Amino acid sequence: MSNLGTTQAQNDPRRQDIVLVAQNGAEVLLPERVLTGGELGGLLGFRRDSLDVAQNQLGLIALSLTTEFNRIHQLGVDLDGVMGQAFFNVPAPHIMPSSGVVVGIDPAQVSQLTASDYQLSFDGTNYTIANRNTGESLSSAGPAFTFQGLTVDVTGATLAAGETALIQPTRFASRDLALAISDPRKVAAGNPVSVAAPVSNAGSGKLDNIVLLDRTGLADGPGAHFGEFRLQYAAAPANAFSVQVFDSGLNQWVAAPDLTIERYDQASGSYLPGGAYVPASIDSSGVQFRISHTDGWSFEMKASGAVAGGDVFNFAPTEVGIADNRNAVRLGALQTEKVMLGANGGVGTATFQSAYSQMVSAIGNKTREVQVGEQTQTSLLRQATDQRDALSGVNLDEEAANLIRYQQAYQASAQVMSIAQRLFDEVLGIAR
Amino acid sequence: MRISTNMIYQKGVAAIQQQTSGLLNTQQQVSTGRRILTPADDPIASARALELGQSKAVNSQFALNIGYADDNMKLLEGKLMGVGDILHYTRERAVQAGNSTLSTADLESLATDIKSQFEAMFALANSKDGQGDYIFSGYKAGTQPFSGNLSGVSYDGDQGGRTIQVSASRFMPISLPGSDVFDKTRIIDDSAIGLYPAAANKGSESPTVSLADATAVRQATRYQIAFSQPDPAIAGTYTIERWGQDGNAVPWTADELAALPAGFSWPADGSSVSYTPDPLDPASYQVTLDGLNIDLPADPVPDPIDAPQEVRQVKDEVTDGDRFEIYVASTNMLDNLAMFAVALEKPGASRNTGAVAFALDNLDAAQENVLRVRAQIGSQMVETEQLANLGSDLNIQYAEAISRLEDVDYAEAISRLTQQQTYLQAAQQSFMRVTGLSLFNYLN
Numbered sequence: 001m002s003n004l005g006t007t008q009a010q011n012d013p014r015r016q017d018i019v020l021v022a023q024n025g026a027e028v029l030l031p032e033r034v035l036t037g038g039e040l041g042g043l044l045g046f047r048r049d050s051l052d053v054a055q056n057q058l059g060l061i062a063l064s065l066t067t068e069f070n071r072i073h074q075l076g077v078d079l080d081g082v083m084g085q086a087f088f089n090v091p092a093p094h095i096m097p098s099s100g101v102v103v104g105i106d107p108a109q110v111s112q113l114t115a116s117d118y119q120l121s122f123d124g125t126n127y128t129i130a131n132r133n134t135g136e137s138l139s140s141a142g143p144a145f146t147f148q149g150l151t152v153d154v155t156g157a158t159l160a161a162g163e164t165a166l167i168q169p170t171r172f173a174s175r176d177l178a179l180a181i182s183d184p185r186k187v188a189a190g191n192p193v194s195v196a197a198p199v200s201n202a203g204s205g206k207l208d209n210i211v212l213l214d215r216t217g218l219a220d221g222p223g224a225h226f227g228e229f230r231l232q233y234a235a236a237p238a239n240a241f242s243v244q245v246f247d248s249g250l251n252q253w254v255a256a257p258d259l260t261i262e263r264y265d266q267a268s269g270s271y272l273p274g275g276a277y278v279p280a281s282i283d284s285s286g287v288q289f290r291i292s293h294t295d296g297w298s299f300e301m302k303a304s305g306a307v308a309g310g311d312v313f314n315f316a317p318t319e320v321g322i323a324d325n326r327n328a329v330r331l332g333a334l335q336t337e338k339v340m341l342g343a344n345g346g347v348g349t350a351t352f353q354s355a356y357s358q359m360v361s362a363i364g365n366k367t368r369e370v371q372v373g374e375q376t377q378t379s380l381l382r383q384a385t386d387q388r389d390a391l392s393g394v395n396l397d398e399e400a401a402n403l404i405r406y407q408q409a410y411q412a413s414a415q416v417m418s419i420a421q422r423l424f425d426e427v428l429g430i431a432r
Numbered sequence: 433m434r435i436s437t438n439m440i441y442q443k444g445v446a447a448i449q450q451q452t453s454g455l456l457n458t459q460q461q462v463s464t465g466r467r468i469l470t471p472a473d474d475p476i477a478s479a480r481a482l483e484l485g486q487s488k489a490v491n492s493q494f495a496l497n498i499g500y501a502d503d504n505m506k507l508l509e510g511k512l513m514g515v516g517d518i519l520h521y522t523r524e525r526a527v528q529a530g531n532s533t534l535s536t537a538d539l540e541s542l543a544t545d546i547k548s549q550f551e552a553m554f555a556l557a558n559s560k561d562g563q564g565d566y567i568f569s570g571y572k573a574g575t576q577p578f579s580g581n582l583s584g585v586s587y588d589g590d591q592g593g594r595t596i597q598v599s600a601s602r603f604m605p606i607s608l609p610g611s612d613v614f615d616k617t618r619i620i621d622d623s624a625i626g627l628y629p630a631a632a633n634k635g636s637e638s639p640t641v642s643l644a645d646a647t648a649v650r651q652a653t654r655y656q657i658a659f660s661q662p663d664p665a666i667a668g669t670y671t672i673e674r675w676g677q678d679g680n681a682v683p684w685t686a687d688e689l690a691a692l693p694a695g696f697s698w699p700a701d702g703s704s705v706s707y708t709p710d711p712l713d714p715a716s717y718q719v720t721l722d723g724l725n726i727d728l729p730a731d732p733v734p735d736p737i738d739a740p741q742e743v744r745q746v747k748d749e750v751t752d753g754d755r756f757e758i759y760v761a762s763t764n765m766l767d768n769l770a771m772f773a774v775a776l777e778k779p780g781a782s783r784n785t786g787a788v789a790f791a792l793d794n795l796d797a798a799q800e801n802v803l804r805v806r807a808q809i810g811s812q813m814v815e816t817e818q819l820a821n822l823g824s825d826l827n828i829q830y831a832e833a834i835s836r837l838e839d840v841d842y843a844e845a846i847s848r849l850t851q852q853q854t855y856l857q858a859a860q861q862s863f864m865r866v867t868g869l870s871l872f873n874y875l876n
Contacts, residue, residue: 196590199764323572353483362475363475396871398434
């Protein structure tokens with residue numbers, strides 16, 4: 001006689017699979033596809049179709065929220081003038097077996113993350129990472145590659161040829177979500193870049209809406225995050241801003257060697273080199289500029305108004321500005337920003353709330369589907385039971401009627417006996 | 433088909449259970465007021481309701497933010513009104529001070545009045561809000577924005593303006609940096625510089641002054657110019673002294689003196705500079721000092737040379753002992769106010785006429801600036817009101833949409849409840865009736 005038992009799943013020790021235990025103790029794994037019906041099939045189906053999906057989806061929201069929130073938070077400065085730290089502990093993707101592969105999240109590609117699990121396989125030369133839901137895959141010899149928002153580093157990998165590892169970026173993310181900072185002083189509400197127009201400016205132009213894009217190369221502080229520089233506007237015929245730094249050797253302002261200014265071009269939707277700005281045109285209602293440093297950091301800003309020739313705008317790291325809420329406003333705006341579920345390589349298409357709604361809707365649909373299935377099955381069961389009972393069941397009225405019939409037959413038979421007795425007695429009487 | 437007795441019981445119980453579960457569901461709907469008890473009841477509507485719920489929550493947050501913005505702007509408006517009142521009052525005093533019959537004592541008492549107005553304005557510029565944060569210091573809410581006194585005010589805040597999100601795409605400024613309100617109230621151009629002659633001057637003309645280089649100009653400064661020409665036949669000399677806004681002399685530093693154009697001479701302490709134009713060189717009548725272009729009148733030899741000025745044919749354009757005063761304004765309205773008060777107390781060459789002309793011009797510029805920022809605050813207050821109305825309309829609309837998606841129709845639900853109750857009763861009673869029927873009842 002064989003028994004059913006459970007065992008740890010091959011790729012996931014936290015998961016139990018069903019096995020058939022033979023009499024000699026050998027265990028044969030029963031694939032889930034053969035267990036389609038019954039209570040066991042239902043439970044396995046629930047685990048596969050509802051629980052896993054919901055956990056991954058919820059994990060995806062947790063992962064996207066923490067990563068994106070951290071990214072913005074780290075672009076700010078806190079009350080002590082220090083660059084922001086991670087606000088949340090970003091839950092690390094799980095990989096089984098651990099096999100020396102390091103999997104992380106690329107903060108710049110939050111929109112590319114999916115709720116799927118991934119399989120990493122190694123054929124001896126190339127690593128292939130495949131999305132287990134869609135089958136999309138990427139092959140690379142390493143040592144590091146990025147796929148659907150995941151960064152995979154196989155430098156220390158110990159996978160043998162033919163071995164696979166399961167990567168679950170989102171499965172436990174909502175469980176492992178935790179606050180990384182507890183000190184309110186560390187909330188990075190301010191913006192590290194400040195601009196000031198000196199009173200000697202002849203024009204009324206202004207620069208504002210400074211949005212830090214990248215902090216690579218900025219000093220953490222407290223203190224100066226970057227060296228001071230300025231934008232100077234040259235009137236016609238140049239009609240352009242130029243970036244300058246102060247050269248203490250020459251004791252004058254010179255063109256900045258490592259800073260560039262680019263102007264946003266509406267038509268092409270991209271930044272083009274140069275700081276052209278014509279105050280007497282539509283430019284005065286606001287033009288977007290980007291200033292980038294060769295170290296990597298860059299920020300956007302808006303210039304507007306009547307800038308006069310010779311006007312300067314001084315950029316300096318934000319001193320301890322306790323009322324500076326620019327980064328906090330930016331964090332708040334995340335609530336309605338579409339950061340999740342981007343098209344391939346594109347920007348996000350869903351807010352955190354929409355992703356959650358989507359999950360609720362999916363689970364609601366699944367539940368509804370199961371309910372309809374249950375109704376159908378119940379109806380089928382009832383009809384089968386009826387059929388069976390029609391053949392094997394007992395109707396008490398029918399039995400009672402039979403009882404009476406048999407009783408009457410019995411009584412009739414008894415009457416026959418009594419009449420025969422009497423006839424016999426009469427015959428004997430005649431002979432006497 | 434045989435109907436087994438077992439079947440009769442099972443079907444009866446199943447029917448009763450079905451009715452009971454329907455009844456329970458309806459009862460739950462009625463008692464919670466919600467049509468959707470679990471997302472499975474209507475997956476699409478529940479997802480939509482979640483989205484709408486967020487929109488409604490965000491909208492309520494905006495309403496709250498609008499309230500904060502409004503409070504802040506009322507506070508700002510109050511302070512700015514105070515500033516406007518002070519400027520208005522000071523302007524009246526300035527007009528009064530323009531009366532040429534006023535004695536020095538009168539001017540001094542007016543100066544005292546203006547000084548207290550300066551103190552009031554200084555206090556307003558350094559005012560705090562309810563949380564102890566300075567209103568006019570930009571992002572540096574913990575730093576007192578203006579420091580100094582009558583001899584010079586400096587701005588220590590930054591140019592940051594706090595914003596608050598009041599709608600999906602509108603981040604409303606709720607603070608004004610002091611640089612906008614007090615520190616940069618006018619642009620330094622020709623109109624910020626005035627040259628006023630002394631009333632006793634006998635010459636027919638005055639030098640004129642204009643701006644050479646805005647960045648080199650020394651703001652909030654008075655220059656005293658005296659012309660001496662003992663012999664009308666020989667070119668006279670202009671001697672210039674420099675006074676700070678507190679009326680004290682500000683000698684030229686060695687560096688400044690070294691940078692002066694040719695033609696100037698000075699005593700060792702740099703307390704004044706002298707300049708003698710060369711009548712043979714017309715270009716020498718134009719001289720640049722501290723970023724100012726001073727255009728001196730050409731000075732021909734008068735004819736006849738010994739007659740009084742009134743009866744000469746060729747008049748002496750500038751005569752010996754003529755004095756002039758140059759006022760250079762500051763961009764900061766507090767500085768200008770202080771300078772006016774001091775100028776009444778320590779009159780220069782032009783006595784009160786220059787001080788008053790200077791004050792009227794700068795008070796007007798300051799008032800104009802205050803009106804400009806007040807207009808901005810005012811239009812923002814109108815905007816918050818409109819946004820608040822819009823927000824409450826939206827709120828109702830969201831609530832209505834969510835209600836339509838989620839909430840139960842009570843009339844329908846209660847009539848359904850009654851119907852299901854009737855059905856359940858019918859099921860129970862008919863069950864008892866049917867199960868009570870048995871032939872065995874007749875077998876005794």
